[in-house]
Amino acid sequence: MLVAVLVGSVVVSSADRRRPVWSLSRDVAAGTVLTGADLRPVRVQLGTAASRYLDADIAVAGRTVHRSLHGGELLAAAELADPEPGVTVTIPMQPENAPAISRGERITLWLSTKTCHGLVLLSGVPVQSADKVTGAAFGSATGSLLIVRISAADAKRVVSSLDLEGAVLRAGVLSPGEQPEPPSEALASCAGSAR
Template sequence: MATGTGTSRDGVSAAAPPDGPVPRRVRPPRWLDLRLVLGVLLVLGSVVVGARVVTAADATVPVWAASGDLAAGTVLTEEDLVATSVRLDDAAAAYLSTTTRPSGQVLGRAVSAGELLPRAALEPGSDLVQLALPVQAGYVPPSLARGQLVDVYAVADPAAGAGVVSGDVDLVVGGAPVQAVSGRGEGVLSTATTTVQVVVAVRADDAQDVLSAIGGRALVVVVRESAEGPVTATPGSTAPTTAPATAGPTG
């Protein structure tokens, strides 16, 4: 029988080799390991929280804004508005979404360029009509443009200038928004006597009175500094004794 010790060839006793490590059975991985589950939950939680933060930071809505200064009484067209995305939160319902087409509606108050279009600025109904007035180019301010608020005077003789006496100048349209300006020539062919068509908005009931008050006389257009104010037609009102300098001849 073999023993735990032996004798080498030279007579020296040799100790038996130590026992090796006991092999351990390798366990298959457990998919429901608690640490694995906690790690997955942490990752999912981070993704959800990050998505909420990004969504909240980009919670914008597309609404209409004015592309330029528009006076009260302006009948809106597509060119007057530009779509813009802004974050309004609970105030979004107070402004006009791009899903609504406001073309043809009338502004109840002035709106500045870049200002968001509030629903309250639109009049539910309007009795305004567009009245085309022929004006000599010399009596139209060079900067006259759609959306401005103007007064229109009828004069007996535009060539008289400051010499016009009281009673010869009448305010026929007061605080009317300009809807369009056409016929204004440019360059060397443009003269002070070139006829410019200025389209203004007046109440339908006033249109006939305005035309009667003009009575074939020449017209002078004066731009108001402020775009605020109601649209009024005041046929026959006496104007100042001299026409304002902003409407004087340019040529």
């Protein structure tokens, strides 16, 4: 009896052709730089499609995805790219100026001052990190620090907009499939007097 059980377990284990591949643990937008928290290994049997997916022993953290992907989706090799050259920028958001925003969502960022209202600074940009913070800058409320990776020119626009007198930044989340808004061409009308 013991021999039959042993032989049966050997046959079953040799028939298991599943292998660990990377799966996404949550939704991510196109352009998101993957971290370990975005990934989880799953054992699957893929048959002839196996070569399209990445084994879980291949390091993929630090690479970006070409398109928006959903949690639970297997990570195909063709979806990955090396990150575009860019600058990481932290954007402070007052609680009344943005909904709850999570890592991997795409946002539009608007600027308003005393001399201009609702100019688009960025749109369709994936949030690399979103942290809740409290402190003097946010009064008694809890604000957010949004971290985005953008081009050097866009980074300069965002940082210089924070120096404008009376600058208020507002953010909104784009729904899946929603097209980004084109950025406003010039911020000169927002300048007023610098701080």
